[in-house]
Amino acid sequence: MSISLADIEALAPDQGSLSAARKLLKPASWPTLAEDGAGLVWGECQGSGATPYRVIVNEPDKGYKCTCPSRKFPCKHSLALMWMRADGKTAFATGTPPDWVNDWLSRRRGPSVRPGRPPDEGAEPAAKSILAADAEADAPAKEADPKAEARAAAQRERLKAERESAIADGLDQLDLWLEDQMARGFSGFSSVAAEQCRTISKRLVDSKAGGLAGRLEALSSMLYATPEAERADFLLESFAQLHLLTQAYRRQDALEPLLRANVRQEIGWSQNREALLADELAQRADGDWIVLATKSETQPDKLRRHEVWLGRMDEGEGPRFGCLVDFVPVSVGASGPGYAVGEEFSGELVFYPSPAPLRAILASRRGKDRSNAWRATPDLAGALNRYEETLAAQPWIGVQPFAVSQAMLRSKGDALWLTDAAAQYGVRVKISETETERALLEASALDAFGLWNGRELSLLFAETDLGRWTP
Amino acid sequence: MTLDLDFADRLAATLAMGAKPGLLDAQKLAPSLPPQTPPLALLALAGALRRFTRAPLPTEFDARETIADERPRAPDALRPLLAQLPMEESGVAAQAIADALARRKLALHPYDLARYPKFVRAFADQLGARAVAFALRNAPKDAESDPLTYFADVIDETNWSRTGPGRQAQFLRTLRASDPARARELLAVSFAALAAPARLKTLETLETGLSPDDLPFIESLAGDRAPKVRGMAESLMSRIPGAAAFEERLKTAVASLKVEKVGLINRKTVVSVSSAFQKGSPQEYNWAVGVFGGLPIGPLASALGLDDARLIAAVAADGPLFVLLARQALLERRFDLLDNFGEAPAELWRLLLMQPGLEFDLPAADRARFVDALIAPARWRELPHPQEMARLYEFLRAPFPAAQAQALIASKAYRDFIASALHDDGAHHIAIVAFTPASLRPQLRQALAPLPLASTSLALALLSALDLIDPA
Numbered sequence: 001m002s003i004s005l006a007d008i009e010a011l012a013p014d015q016g017s018l019s020a021a022r023k024l025l026k027p028a029s030w031p032t033l034a035e036d037g038a039g040l041v042w043g044e045c046q047g048s049g050a051t052p053y054r055v056i057v058n059e060p061d062k063g064y065k066c067t068c069p070s071r072k073f074p075c076k077h078s079l080a081l082m083w084m085r086a087d088g089k090t091a092f093a094t095g096t097p098p099d100w101v102n103d104w105l106s107r108r109r110g111p112s113v114r115p116g117r118p119p120d121e122g123a124e125p126a127a128k129s130i131l132a133a134d135a136e137a138d139a140p141a142k143e144a145d146p147k148a149e150a151r152a153a154a155q156r157e158r159l160k161a162e163r164e165s166a167i168a169d170g171l172d173q174l175d176l177w178l179e180d181q182m183a184r185g186f187s188g189f190s191s192v193a194a195e196q197c198r199t200i201s202k203r204l205v206d207s208k209a210g211g212l213a214g215r216l217e218a219l220s221s222m223l224y225a226t227p228e229a230e231r232a233d234f235l236l237e238s239f240a241q242l243h244l245l246t247q248a249y250r251r252q253d254a255l256e257p258l259l260r261a262n263v264r265q266e267i268g269w270s271q272n273r274e275a276l277l278a279d280e281l282a283q284r285a286d287g288d289w290i291v292l293a294t295k296s297e298t299q300p301d302k303l304r305r306h307e308v309w310l311g312r313m314d315e316g317e318g319p320r321f322g323c324l325v326d327f328v329p330v331s332v333g334a335s336g337p338g339y340a341v342g343e344e345f346s347g348e349l350v351f352y353p354s355p356a357p358l359r360a361i362l363a364s365r366r367g368k369d370r371s372n373a374w375r376a377t378p379d380l381a382g383a384l385n386r387y388e389e390t391l392a393a394q395p396w397i398g399v400q401p402f403a404v405s406q407a408m409l410r411s412k413g414d415a416l417w418l419t420d421a422a423a424q425y426g427v428r429v430k431i432s433e434t435e436t437e438r439a440l441l442e443a444s445a446l447d448a449f450g451l452w453n454g455r456e457l458s459l460l461f462a463e464t465d466l467g468r469w470t471p
Numbered sequence: 472m473t474l475d476l477d478f479a480d481r482l483a484a485t486l487a488m489g490a491k492p493g494l495l496d497a498q499k500l501a502p503s504l505p506p507q508t509p510p511l512a513l514l515a516l517a518g519a520l521r522r523f524t525r526a527p528l529p530t531e532f533d534a535r536e537t538i539a540d541e542r543p544r545a546p547d548a549l550r551p552l553l554a555q556l557p558m559e560e561s562g563v564a565a566q567a568i569a570d571a572l573a574r575r576k577l578a579l580h581p582y583d584l585a586r587y588p589k590f591v592r593a594f595a596d597q598l599g600a601r602a603v604a605f606a607l608r609n610a611p612k613d614a615e616s617d618p619l620t621y622f623a624d625v626i627d628e629t630n631w632s633r634t635g636p637g638r639q640a641q642f643l644r645t646l647r648a649s650d651p652a653r654a655r656e657l658l659a660v661s662f663a664a665l666a667a668p669a670r671l672k673t674l675e676t677l678e679t680g681l682s683p684d685d686l687p688f689i690e691s692l693a694g695d696r697a698p699k700v701r702g703m704a705e706s707l708m709s710r711i712p713g714a715a716a717f718e719e720r721l722k723t724a725v726a727s728l729k730v731e732k733v734g735l736i737n738r739k740t741v742v743s744v745s746s747a748f749q750k751g752s753p754q755e756y757n758w759a760v761g762v763f764g765g766l767p768i769g770p771l772a773s774a775l776g777l778d779d780a781r782l783i784a785a786v787a788a789d790g791p792l793f794v795l796l797a798r799q800a801l802l803e804r805r806f807d808l809l810d811n812f813g814e815a816p817a818e819l820w821r822l823l824l825m826q827p828g829l830e831f832d833l834p835a836a837d838r839a840r841f842v843d844a845l846i847a848p849a850r851w852r853e854l855p856h857p858q859e860m861a862r863l864y865e866f867l868r869a870p871f872p873a874a875q876a877q878a879l880i881a882s883k884a885y886r887d888f889i890a891s892a893l894h895d896d897g898a899h900h901i902a903i904v905a906f907t908p909a910s911l912r913p914q915l916r917q918a919l920a921p922l923p924l925a926s927t928s929l930a931l932a933l934l935s936a937l938d939l940i941d942p943a
Contacts, residue, residue: 040924060923097924099551105928106555175511182510185489233521236483240518243511388523395519410532417528426528435609436585441535454522467547469582 002039003059003082009129011062012079013072018129021079027090031365033081035092041085042101045077048273050324050361051308054338055081056104065104067338069328099340163208167267170207171246174200178239186235190228193220210268215242217300230455237454241396248396257281259394261353266396271352273361281353284363285318290374291343292321292401292449293460293470303327308339309401309460310349310360311449313374320377321401322349322360341461341470344368356390358401374463376403376447380418380425387452402427402452409440416441418448418457430456436471440464473503476524479517486514540600542578542624545940550580552936556929558587563864563898564933567905569594570868571941576624578602596622596635628653632661636669641835643676648804648834651680659688667697674703678765678802679834683713710765717770724762725774728792730785742775742785744792756826759791768799768808783808794822798831801841809844820845821855824862838867846875851884857898860906870908879906880915889922900930907934909943 012018024045027033031052032044039059044052053068055077064078074082084090097105177200181189189196197220204213219238226234248255248263255263261281265271276282293309308324324339347365351357378386383404390397407418409429416437419426429450431437440446443464450459462469478501485495497508504513556564569590572579578599584591588609591598595606603622621633631642646654658673665673674692677685685707692704709716729745732738748755763771772782783800786793797819800808820841823831833841846863855863870876879885880903888899900919907915912934919927919934 036924038921038924058923058925061925063925102555102924102928102932105924106932178511178514182486182495182514183489183491185487186483187487232483232487236479236486236514237518237521240515240521243515244519247515384525391522395522412529412532415529417532419528419532423528423532428526434585434588436582439582439585442581455526466581467550 003057003062003086005083005086007062008079008082008086011074011082013074015129017072017074017076017079020076021083024076024080025084025090027084030084033084033090033092034095035085036097037094040097040101040105041081041092042097043081044365045080047077049326050273051326051338052362052365053077054100056101057081057085058105059085071329071331099343100338103340166207167209167249170204170209170212171249173203173207174209174212174242174246178243181235181239186232189235190223190231193223196220208268210270211266212242212245212268214268214299214301234455245396256355258353258355262355262394265352265354265359276350276352276361277363279353283318283351283353283357284348285312285316285322285351285360286346286348286364287316287318288313288344288346288368288370288372289322289349291339291341292374293451294339294341298330299327302330304330306338309449309451311374311401311403311461313344313372314370319349319351319357319360320403321358322351323358323401324362325359342468346370355393356397374447376405376449376463378404380404380407380420380427384425384427387454391454399451399453399458401449402457403447403449405447407446407448408444409437409446411438411441418446418450418459427452427457428455430458432458432471434471440469442466443469475501476520479520479524482513482517483521538601538604540578542576542599542601544580545572545575545577547580549936549939550583552932552939553583553587555932556936559589561589561593563861563902563905564929565590565593566864566868567933568936568940569597571937573597574869575941577940596638599624628657631657632665636672639665639669640672640676640832643673644679644832645834645836647676647679648837651682652684654680655685655688662692667700670695670697670700671703674700674707675832677707678831679804681707681710681767681802683711686711686714706765710767712767712770720762720766721770721774724766724771727762728775730775730777740777740781740785742777742782742792744790750790756791759795763792763795764798765802766795766799768796768803768805779805779808794819794826798823801833801837802831804837806837806840806844820863821859824866825859832866835869838869839872842867842871842875846871848875848879848882848884851882854884854888854899857902860899860902864902864905871906873908873910876907876911877914879903880911880918885918889918897926897929900927901933904930904933904937909937909941912938912943 008021009018012021024030030043030045032042034043035041041057041059043055045055046052047068053066055064055066057064057078062082064074064082066075066077068075068077070076085092177196181196197216201213201216204210204216222238223231223234245263245266248259249267252260252263258281271279289310290313291308292311293307295307295309296304298304304327306326306328310322310324312318312320312322345365346368348363349360350363351360383402387400387402390400404418404420406421408421408423410417410419410423410426414431416429416431417426418429429437437459440459440462443462443466446462446464446469448459448462450457450461452458460471481500482495485500495510495513496506497504497513498506500513501516504516508516553568556568558565558568573594576599578601579587579591581601584602584605588605591602592606592609592611595602600622621630623630623634626634626638626642631639634642643654643658646657655677658676662670662673677689689704689707689711692700695701695704705716708714709720711717727745729743731741731743733741744755744759746755746758748758768779768782772779775782777785783796786796797809800806801823823845854860871879885903904912904915916931916934919931924931
């Protein structure tokens with residue numbers, strides 16, 4: 001049973017949603033539009049985030065799912081997909097549902113809305129109309145006002161200057177706080193870490209240095225996750241990074257452009273998608289990519305941070321790894337990064353400017369160009385050297401992608417080490433709660449990927465002689 | 472300027488207890504530093520230096536653990552399918568996968584052991600030596616029974632007592648069906664060394680082929696330290712002709728039954744139960760289990776002046792005695808008697824499997840005969856509830872014989888179900904896949920193909936997984 005425009009009107013939560021969906025009816029916004037021929041339709045819609053939203057509609061029961069963080073159900077993306085389907089003007093490729101669609105189907109417990117039943121029985125439905133949305137879209141755009149634009153530009157400059165001043169004040173407060181911790185001593189810091197970090201983090205939020213605030217907010221939980229014997233070193237290193245960042249920011253005019261851009265990002269200046277796409281400093285890498293890992297964690301600011309770690313599969317120029325980061329309000333409920341580990345595609349990543357580019361957005365995406373496999377390149381010694389080179393250039397880096405070829409996992413008591421074949425070089429491996437890493441003791445040759453914080457490697461992906469491993 | 476690694480150690484030691492920044496002497500910490508180096512610069516230098524310090528490797532590593540597992544690995548293509556299935560929920564899908572792996576003597580991929588720890592722990596004794604080693608290493612601290620320490624694909628008289636309680640019982644029950652005396656002898660030799668849960672589970676196997684020969688062994692358990700084992704021994708004794716408890720029970724049972732002839736032209740013998748409880752009430756059912764449960768059919772029929780077949784034909788099909796006699800016929804392996812249940816209600820298997828207090832097991836070969844005798848999908852008015860189908864699979868732990876599976880796929884109940892299955896959550900489909908033998912899977916796949924993927928995706932994944940493990 002196909003979906004009609006009347007169904008879409010009935011499903012839409014309000015007129016605003018229909019109007020917003022109307023703007024998404026351009027196929028150019030949809031890198032993927034497909035169907036299985038039996039009423040299951042799916043697509044990817046490029047939103048404002050690093051990754052496109054994934055939308056599924058099941059026509060027989062009008063079920064839908066979208067990975068966007070909207071609290072409206074159905075969201076504009078789901079409505080737009082239904083709309084394109086209903087008006088029949090857009091071509092949908094016929095194919096087998098990809099894993100993310102199958103995953104939704106297998107988790108589904110039933111239709112989202114029963115056919116024939118109004119969404120909220122008894123309540124008077126708000127008037128919503130496709131015609132009204134069309135009329136709204138056809139209305140002429142407001143004419144630009146040069147004076148208003150000039151006023152807005154001046155306002156932006158004034159706000160920027162105010163923020164620079166606030167940040168300078170925040171950096172001074174942070175240095176003072178660091179000196180206080182030195183005077184108080186690191187041994188007692190654990191007992192007051194949460195409160196101390198929260199206090200200075202709030203001050204840094206007030207000073208509009210959101211990046212630094214985030215580091216401080218996360219510091220206490222990272223400290224508690226560190227074995228007690230290593231906490232003094234952890235604090236020494238973490239506090240050192242904070243001071244190096246404050247100093248680098250103060251001297252940013254003397255830094256080369258990429259490093260300066262990186263320091264500003266670390267402090268809290270952000271760039272939206274349009275600005276990044278237009279930024280000449282931003283490095284671009286077009287190639288074949290594989291999803292090596294996905295991570296989701298809830299931040300203290302009630303946002304869920306989704307990370308998708310990508311590895312380059314072809315030999316092209318540019319960065320070998322990229323990290324797509326998206327934030328979703330916790331209140332939206334459970335949501336995932338929308339990518340499955342092992343998924344492969346071709347596309348262009350645009351990296352936030354940095355001497356060692358890592359965080360990126362997906363500028364374009366298409367089916368995979370070539371058939372090739374992911375292989376880690378350097379050996380362990382090479383990977384360690386590469387990490388230290390990055391550390392020398394940006395001494396405030398946090399976790400870094402770490403890929404090694406021909407490695408082995410070995411045990412020593414309860415601890416696990418990833419070493420080269422001769423066991424000359426090695427890094428300690430973090431053991432997760434489920435201890436899934438121990439299974440790799442059976443493999444004899446690993447092309448492994450993980451996140452390295454300089455102390456422990458969190459293993460996240462490996463191609464081995466026994467097949468692919470993921471935690 | 473060069474800094475030695477000890478500089479960071481010295482600063483860390485100083486900062487552990489705290490130091491007023493103004494009192495930090497840069498030259499004492501590192502002579503190569505200018506005396507006026509600001510304290511925060513010292514902190515930054517020491518912290519950055521530390522980040523370049525590589526942790527020393529252990530001088531030697533542990534030797535690699537070797538586990539002798541002869542089983543070949545299941546095809547790698549199985550792995551993504553398992554990831555789609557609810558492997559950690561111990562439902563029909565997980566049971567069907569474990570059973571298929573055991574039938575084909577295939578092992579899970581080593582990486583999947585850690586991915587599905589609950590599944591591996593639940594079915595370790597079906598999954599091979601590597602799975603047993605994993606389950607042993609990852610046994611929960613609060614586990615009720617001891618984890619498995621031994622695995623063998625072939626269980627025989629030499630090794631049965633080293634396996635887990637499930638396989639021990641399976642072995643003994645099968646042996647009881649062919650050689651009850653030998654099974655009892657083996658159990659008697661090892662009984663004292665078994666843990667209480669294993670003693671209870673293995674003692675229950677004496678239900679199959681129970682006879683007066685078992686009496687001395689069962690009587691010897693009167694002093695067992697586990698109350699549940701003592702209770703089971705008493706229950707078994709009361710079912711053995713010749714035991715004092717049995718005679719007492721038989722007398723009570725006969726006194727609770729009324730035999731009469733009804734009908735004017737076609738005189739028919741009817742045996743009815745007379746109890747103080749309301750007919751059909753749970754109280755009547757519980758009372759009947761206490762009075763008739765486990766009583767052998769032969770002595771009861773004789774005491775009523777009937778032969779075995781006539782007793783069964785004379786019992787009302789809607790009463791508790793009917794179910795208890797059916798259960799007893801199965802335990803006595805009297806499949807000939809099942810014919811005398813005549814047009815037994817299509818739901819007899821449900822009553823046998825779903826009623827609490829009636830738990831019983833059969834040797835694997837007898838389970839197929841159970842299906843033969845009692846599962847008639849052609850007579851089902853509708854498909855059983857998913858919970859009932861799950862319980863049936865849990866009891867059988869194998870697909871239906873081809874005839875019953877074919878009858879199920881062709882049944883009106885199934886056709887009606889798929890015609891209205893738009894909103895089914897998939898549990899029915901999963902159970903039907905589990906019941907379908909390899910030879911009929913293509914037919915089932917065809918039946919599922921036109922249905923909405925929303926309700927069949929898991930069943931299709933299970934079907935593909937079983938095709939890989941256990942091809943036709």
